[in-house]
Amino acid sequence: MSLILLGSCSKNQSEDASTTNYYSKEIDKGRDIYNNNPAKGIHYLDSVLAQHKNIGTANLFEAYELYCTYYYRVHVNYDKAMRYADSMLNIIQKSGNIKAYAKQLGICYFSKGDIYFATGHFPEAYQNYYLGKVTGKNNFDNCTLADYSYRMGMIMYKQAHFSIAANYFKESFAESTNCTMNFVTFYRMQELLDNTAISYNKAGLSDSALVYFDRTLVYLKHEGPKYNERADLIEVAKAVVYGNLGQLYIAKGDYIKAEDLLKKSIAINLKKGNDNRDAELSELKLANIYTKNNDPGLLDLLTDIRAQLDSVKNPDAEVEWNHLMANYYERQNELKKALHYFDEYDLLKDSVAKTTQKLKESDVNQQFKDLENQSTINNLKTDNQLKQNYLTVALIYSVMALIIILLIFLNWRRSKASIKDLSRLNAQVLQQKDILEQAFKELEVADKEKDRILRAVAHDLRNPIGGIASLTALMLMEEMDTEQKELLELIQSATNNSLELINEILEVTGNTSLNTGKKQMVDINTLLSNSIELLRFKAAEKNQKIKLETLETPEELFINREKIWRVMSNLISNAIKFSPQGSDIYVKVINEGDNILISVTDHGIGIPDNIKNQVFNMFTQAKRAGTAGEPSFGLGLSISKQIVESHGGEIWFKSEPGNGTTFYIRLKKAVS
Known part of the structure; x- marks a missing residue:
């Protein structure tokens, strides 16, 4: 669904301008080399870092980001990629001005999250994605928020929540419009439109999918000429859309239109240096059409795909290829060969399924809610400490005010006897007024405190009761006698009802929860x-x-x-x-x-x-x-x-x- 390009992140303006410009040109040159030949680009950066030791924070961060991407995507060496991601975080922390590097900090968290995600450490991945989101939100950086929405869309897509994935991709596209417009931003935005269309298609909303596929092609047509120096990659992007459109028309049963689109896609992406993996997937879609139509060219096409898979590995394509070969030989009544390819298909399918099962079982929404709740608790603790400090100051001023009032009262007592009674009456009136005002204020505070205590109690009860519900659900999965099961089901029902009540109490007692919010x-x-x-x-x-x-x-x-x-x-x-x-x-x-x-x-x-x-x-x-x-x-x-x-x-x-x-x-x- 994506093609990763490397772009330049924003630089801190406080570093020496001449030094920054020199190293920026060197690193930009390394990035340009990398985009055409990753190994050569990394070798060039090695020489730059070896010769120059006083590279500034922003430039050194860009170099480490390039290394991290190289080991993550090209070498698939997640240990080295993580070391460079940690180095990226370390140099920002050492800068002593983290706020000035908010954009880089968001990139760092997302890089670490991607590596954790690729290695199956989903809780750690979600935590880093959340930190990246908070970084962008706290610094009003919509580009960082766009990266977060993009990743959430990819997670939802891989968990087969396609409609939710489409909404995240659309949200990321809207947030990306506030980014600095360059080729990297342009390419990501067309990818987001294409991903939205794919998600709608997977969700069974073919009409919406067709609208977004058309929007992607129109966007490439209108905005692509601004980047004629990257015309080859723009053609690759169009080819990817053609292949995805072909899949949509296959589902509609329009095989003629689907075949034409798939052949256009294959002709572009089979070229050397283009997206050969996508070409393999488009060829397999074409092979499916040939299978349905009993096309005599099916075996030749499958033979060509086999040769490509031997040089360009593609696990998903490998599964589908074995499935098509098994179907072909089954139709030819060569059952021994068909059985061989069916066995290979089942083996590969199980292997791919195991890699996604853990992801599908993880509750990403709940984990993000837990992270947000923890953040809220920390903020409440900080606010509570500030309130205590303010209360202490208020008490000191109140005592001083009482002393002043007492001194004034004593002075009045020393005044003329003729106004003694009047002064006493005035003091009583003032005292009663103060008591009434204080009582009114205390009532207001008590009302707010009641809501706060109710929210706090409900919030604190939610986690242990939620834990009881989860443990009860797990215990119900075990074998047990009928009486035990009935008791556990009663516990589970009671905890679920309690959680529902707690959530409604939290919402109805919140200060802003029922406001319209962001539209x-x-x-x-x-x-x-x-x-x-x-x-x-x-x-x-x-x-x-x-x-x-x-x-x-x-x-x-x-x-x-x-x-x-x-x-x-x-x-x-x-x-x-x-x-x-x-x-x-x-x-x-x-x-x-x-x-x-x-x-x-x-x-x-x-x-x-x-x-x-x-x-x-x-x-x-x-x-x-x-x-x-x-x-x-x-x-x-x-x-x-x-x-x-x-x-x-x-x-x-x-x-x-x-x-x-x-x-x-x-x-x-x-x-x-």
Whole structure:
């Protein structure tokens, strides 16, 4: 899905200008040599570093970055690559001005994360990706954030979360528009468009995929002429898109168009120095067409691919080649040869599957949440210390103020006897006023402290209860007698219900959690598809099906993706909870001109008339148990209503007791 190019990172302006310019030219020359011949480029840098010892921080960082990339991508020597990544971090830390090298620091964390990811150390990889994200966020560096979104997209793609991957690639493209525009940025942006299209295609959204493939080709056509000196690589990029488009038309059954695109791709990328691996994959796609059409040229094509695989290794292509050979000989009724290639196919397929299984089993979202939670805890500790310091200062000033008041009072007592009574009355009035004001302030503080304590308690309870839920799930996987299993299932149900309540308490007591937050253009069809996909397993537990009817023409709304996602998940979860076993749930999107109307319909127990006016109240007394005894906490619909109204929308429902319920959401379209 990608072709890595090396570009120059930003340099620190505080270093001596003449020295920096000299070494910059030397390292730029080494990079240019590297892009054409990596080994020669590294040899040139060796000579530069050997002859010159006083290279500045920014230039030395660029040299180490080149070494790190070389051992990571060309030699696949992860130990050496990690040593250079650690050296990159070390020279930034020694500079004494880390903030000035925020861009380089982000690159360093992402490089370490890539190496950990390649070696299967996923927790360490996610931690470094998170640090890279924080570096970019704290320094308002959208280029670093674009690198983070790109990596998250690649992780989601490899975990087969294709719709989520597409959203990350689109986000990375938008963030990349703020980067310094050069050939490296241009090439990454066309890759992001192509990756978005591939992800949509994998997700079964072929129309959206076709739109983004066309956008990629248009982008290459319009922006490519600005970089005529790299015309060869631009042709390679076009060839990659042709090959991916060919796969889309194969899925549509348009083999003529697919064959034409694949042949165009192969003709370009089979050339020496071009992307031969992509050419092999395109040839295998072409071989699949030949297989379906019983084309007599199939064996010759497979023979050519075999020769290429012997010189350019490609594990994924190797698996597919053996599969096609087995199918070919099976059709020729040469079963012995077919069996041989089937055995090779199974062996290679299992080997490739093992390398991705660990990645698919890792919960990247949970690990990033844990990292964010830990960061939040550290920030709270720092804020708490500052508040204690401020409180100490305030107490000192309060004592001083009391002393001053006492001195004034004593002075008044020494004044004329005629005003003694009046002074006493005035003092009493002032004292009562102070007491009332203090009491009011204490009430305000107590209210805020109550929310803080509630959040803190809920937050502290979430981790141990989550741990209990995880351990219970693991124990349920073991063999045991029926009584033990029933007890564990009760524990698991109780912990899951507790976690759900804790999460809703955290959200409803947060200061800003229900605000609209950051908005962006979001495809409503994709958002609903993602929401439903994540809840299908929950519906399956009650043998229910969720049916979605999307807009014929994709429509993007200017909304906060996560907030509206939460609203949809809440409504669909309620439909599952209050519907009987084996029923269907319908989600529908309707175009209403200036608005989009979304409905969630179930055929469940409905809402009684006497509690209809209470369902949107916070901590409502209208909460009821689900059809399978699921608990309800009375917070979800209140939170959903606040989120929808903060977007300028409206939410309502229609329900008949015993005949189901339909919830409606109306959101405004973005003003063009």
